[in-house]
Amino acid sequence: MDSRLEGIRDTVLARNPGEKEFHQAVIEVFESLGPVHDRHPEFLEGAVLERLCEPERQIIFRVPWTDDAGRVHVNRGFRVEFNSALGPYKGGLRFHPSVYLGIVKFLGFEQIFKNALTGMPIGGGKGGSDFDPRGRSDAEIMRFCQSFMTELYRHIGEYTDVPAGDIGVGGREIGYLFGQYKRITNRYESGVLTGKGISWGGSLVRPEATGYGTVIFAQEMLKTRGQSFDGQRVVVSGSGNVAIHAIAKAQSLGATVVACSDSAGYVVDEAGIDVELLRHIKEVERGRLTEYAARRGGATHVTGGSVWDVNGTVALPCATQNELDGDAAAKLVSNGLIAAAEGANMPSTREAVSVFQEAGILFGPGKAANAGGVATSALEMQQNASRDSWTFEHTEQRLTEIMVGIHDRCAATADEYGAPGNYVVGANIGGFVKVADAMLAQGLI
Ligand code: GLU
Numbered sequence: 001m002d003s004r005l006e007g008i009r010d011t012v013l014a015r016n017p018g019e020k021e022f023h024q025a026v027i028e029v030f031e032s033l034g035p036v037h038d039r040h041p042e043f044l045e046g047a048v049l050e051r052l053c054e055p056e057r058q059i060i061f062r063v064p065w066t067d068d069a070g071r072v073h074v075n076r077g078f079r080v081e082f083n084s085a086l087g088p089y090k091g092g093l094r095f096h097p098s099v100y101l102g103i104v105k106f107l108g109f110e111q112i113f114k115n116a117l118t119g120m121p122i123g124g125g126k127g128g129s130d131f132d133p134r135g136r137s138d139a140e141i142m143r144f145c146q147s148f149m150t151e152l153y154r155h156i157g158e159y160t161d162v163p164a165g166d167i168g169v170g171g172r173e174i175g176y177l178f179g180q181y182k183r184i185t186n187r188y189e190s191g192v193l194t195g196k197g198i199s200w201g202g203s204l205v206r207p208e209a210t211g212y213g214t215v216i217f218a219q220e221m222l223k224t225r226g227q228s229f230d231g232q233r234v235v236v237s238g239s240g241n242v243a244i245h246a247i248a249k250a251q252s253l254g255a256t257v258v259a260c261s262d263s264a265g266y267v268v269d270e271a272g273i274d275v276e277l278l279r280h281i282k283e284v285e286r287g288r289l290t291e292y293a294a295r296r297g298g299a300t301h302v303t304g305g306s307v308w309d310v311n312g313t314v315a316l317p318c319a320t321q322n323e324l325d326g327d328a329a330a331k332l333v334s335n336g337l338i339a340a341a342e343g344a345n346m347p348s349t350r351e352a353v354s355v356f357q358e359a360g361i362l363f364g365p366g367k368a369a370n371a372g373g374v375a376t377s378a379l380e381m382q383q384n385a386s387r388d389s390w391t392f393e394h395t396e397q398r399l400t401e402i403m404v405g406i407h408d409r410c411a412a413t414a415d416e417y418g419a420p421g422n423y424v425v426g427a428n429i430g431g432f433v434k435v436a437d438a439m440l441a442q443g444l445i
Contacts, residue, residue, distance in 0.1 A: 213372015
């Protein structure tokens with residue numbers, strides 16, 4: 001890391017003790033930013049990095065709710081409004097028992113750069129709760145969402161902060177959250193949340209966008225080496241919204257996706273994952289992958305080990321942070337990997353990223369590769385603002401243009417800063433310069 005940035009890093013780490021995922025995200029960005037400060041001394045003079053690492057506002061609140069037996073539970077809710085230089089805070093809500101301030105801050109920090117890379121007018125934010133939706137009834141989920149929004153509503157708005165989904169928050173939860181926001185405020189303010197249902201202000205392609213976008217980004221990387229998805233053997237982690245649509249898109253481009261996973265294990269299906277069966281089990285039945293193996297001839301379910309033990313030429317980590325470590329990366333490389341693109345946020349550890357880069361693997365970091373989700377959220381906001389709704393084809397075309405644009409900008413920035421082919425450097429510098437310029441232009445805020 002550039003020595004001028006070390007002191008700033010040390011201050012950030014000391015000021016945010018115990019938030020190890022936030023530290024990881026900050027260090028990873030700082031490691032790319034040395035050369036930017038040679039060209040832009042004004043960023044150091046304006047203390048841009050010190051300001052960028054301190055969220056504009058952090059909200060932590062109590063979320064009380066009752067289960068179906070009438071028992072009272074208390075969870076903790078978060079919204080970190082990280083940076084509004086480019087637009088209203090924008091980013092998802094995560095409901096998962098692992099959520100604490102350090103997770104929300106790593107996600108919010110990454111979101112700033114990701115959103116900048118999309119070229120859309122959106123700032124960075126993130127929120128969520130340590131609530132565990134697993135095994136909860138629809139009625140319990142609704143009461144939780146209503147309680148969560150009863151505090152959150154006063155902090156958000158279409159020009160202020162626009163939440164969406166993330167792990168544990170999908171169409172059902174956005175519906176309950178939107179209903180409660182409308183009830184409290186007496187405003188049908190479509191642009192306050194994205195990921196809404198199609199009949200009440202949502203955008204076509206939003207559910208598919210993160211997974212599709214990740215594959216489009218990976219396809220662009222492959223093209224730089226004269227390759228494509230056609231004929232690739234793909235390993236995907238996760239089996240939620242991002243994974244399902246990444247699998248569908250990769251297979252539509254001629255790849256065979258041979259494995260995917262959930263928290264209990266993974267399935268191997270040499271014939272290629274049956275996306276409709278997977279979608280039915282995961283989204284309709286809210287079931288487990290053991291069900292997939294039970295119903296799909298030729299597929300096997302494996303517990304223990306890791307989905308990264310399965311050999312493939314392309315890896316798409318679409319589950320969660322730090323799910324792919326240095327050992328897993330080394331195994332993938334020795335098994336013939338040529339490319340990896342992150343559908344999840346920060347799924348590869350820093351060691352894994354180094355292994356990929358040293359082996360010359362094409363590596364697309366999440367803040368670039370998975371930006372299609374939030375970009376399509378911004379398209380949803382555009383449609384809401386103009387009271388319009390676009391066709392699937394038009395929206396998918398916009399998504400494709402945006403992803404190709406992000407790829408090309410990352411590649412060009414990496415070239416410009418002397419690191420050709422390094423998409424980590426390209427994404428970090430490309431996103432940072434845009435935000436830093438806007439922050440300086442807007443004065444000391
Ligand atoms: N949670 C998604 C992400 O990590 C989407 C956020 C959004 O659509 O606002 O980018």
